[in-house]
Amino acid sequence: MRVETVWLGRGGQGIVTATYIVANAAVIDGFYALANPEFGAERRGAPVKAFLTIDKSPIEDQEPVKTPDVVVIFDDKLIDTMRFAIDAVKPGGHVIVNTAKSPEEMKKIIGRNDVYLVLLDAVGIALKHVGLPVPNGPLAGAFSKVMGFPRLESIKTAFETQLGKAVEENFAATKEAYETALVVPPERVEQAAKPKGVISTTSAFLTGPYEIVGWPEVSKAGAVFPGSSLFYATGGWRLEKPVIDHSKCIMCRKCWMYCPDDAVVEAWKEVQGPRGRVFRMKVIDFDYQYCKGCAVCADVCPTGAIKMVREI
């Protein structure tokens, strides 16, 4: 028996820790495990891909997983950009998604009917028990539920060795996820069928539409077009989005001043006066395409007009 898994998420969510915890727990249960993460720049919000292979016999190859049995997705906004990983799941495999959306909606987004779909609101569970939006503990619990290993007690021991603190809180989150994770079975499974694609190693830490530039096409001195980063929509990073109450806003523009992403913009809005006349007024609005959800605008707002609302 050999189980190959891929864990997808963003830096800061605890993807690497999650694979280490599951690997340690599997080792405690008598398996062999190999966890090898793959990421680019060491910063928050950067996409991270971690591979975890669990086997009954010693693992000799250390290659990245090409066609996984299980894909664990930490952030449902990553699905569109990381679709290659879902396409690469073997028929009859599992896709574990951290989401607050309904099963029907999620099924449509995933778009595959020959895999098990496992849904849980891991961020909600983590916020309830741990107080931080780190969905690694709950997703380890969901993994344990669908695969039948590692045992929950081993996960607790792994928490003790890997985290060393907040063990009880994390284990409570794991246990709740183990009990509440929703498993949607596939409609039909053709065992002989092959997965649609493989995870290529070049797509390691990039998301979104990007092009691989071969060396003959590289411009002189590597010069690039100014402002071409506008194609990177960094809005996918956020967990919470800012929402403004225009009745409280005094247009001091402090949020605009302190926004590191130019995501606070001024827009024209049409409002109706008391006698039915329509006025156009200038209001502060957010550019959700680029907002990373850091909540600095909500913190600097002197009147409390900006509130953060959970998005996933």
Added chain:
Amino acid sequence: MSSGGRFAKIPVYIRGNYLVKTAIKAAEEYQGQYEYANFELPDEELFLPGHGLCASCTIGVIARHMLKVFGPDTVVINPTGCAEVSTVVYPRTNWGVPWIHVAFGNGGSVASGIEAAIKALKRRGVIDPGRRINVVVFAGDGGTADIGFQALSGMFERGHKVIYVMYDNEGYMNTGIQRSGTTPFGASATTSPAGKKVPGNVTHKKPMAAIAAAHGIPYVATANPAYVHDMVYKFKKAMEVDGPSFIHVLQSCTPGWRFEPKYAIRVLELATETGYWVNYEIERGEFRVTLPVPRRKHVKCFLQLQGRFRHLKPEEVEYIQKVIDRDVEEINRVVGREVIGPVDPSLPCLTERK
């Protein structure tokens, strides 16, 4: 957008007319202190969104306002560092101005060369001699205080007209939080971890602004992005002097300082309010504190927000407070009157915002 210009033809650059128009009238907010900073910031953005900086990274705030002041006629020299790896991921860039990446150690020398080349091209008539082109180095603390120090010192000594902006996040944050020359006492970094006997980093912060001032250059300043009015005023001053200028900007780093992302500006405000960071400028030898603090908060207000100081024992906090008291005394002595006041324990650490 300013009228026409080189970027008028580039479709992705223009984000429409909905760009914010704002007037930074600092004099209204800080009466009696900021009469000189009464100018408007342009509405054009030259540091565009889509970059890969961490959520709430204040490099974005510094670079946005820096380019608003300097305008499109600017050449940015960016030695290796956080700003370089996260803003320019080939084949994309989010700088709307000419930008060059150089090695960690030679920001100052490349800037000298570019400045000399512009001078030569102006003499030959290739570039209009009346055109003002700003040469700006945007370097981190590693590229300035540690690795790039000799290039910086040489640039000051030769007197090139270059604006050197150093964003100081007090460590090598991009490579995984190693200590640098500007890491303060007591901060825990991966190469200066806090243990039972050693409280993290044991050395003190390198006074880069004072070192730059010792070269005798026309303009040196320290700035804090939480006080944008003060910061943009200093950028403007640096742009107008004839000769090298150096601006040391404090920058909060979410993963390195280990605070919640939403406190990015709050922690910087506390740095000035506790006297840990003093905003001053030295213009041709004249020392002036641009942001007086009548009553200081205790330094524990600044330290307790950050995870890198969480291990400190009370006596170590008191030691840091004593060092700050000594520095403040020195600044008051240089100015000749009390600009940074005494510690007032009755001040609340975090003023609750609605």
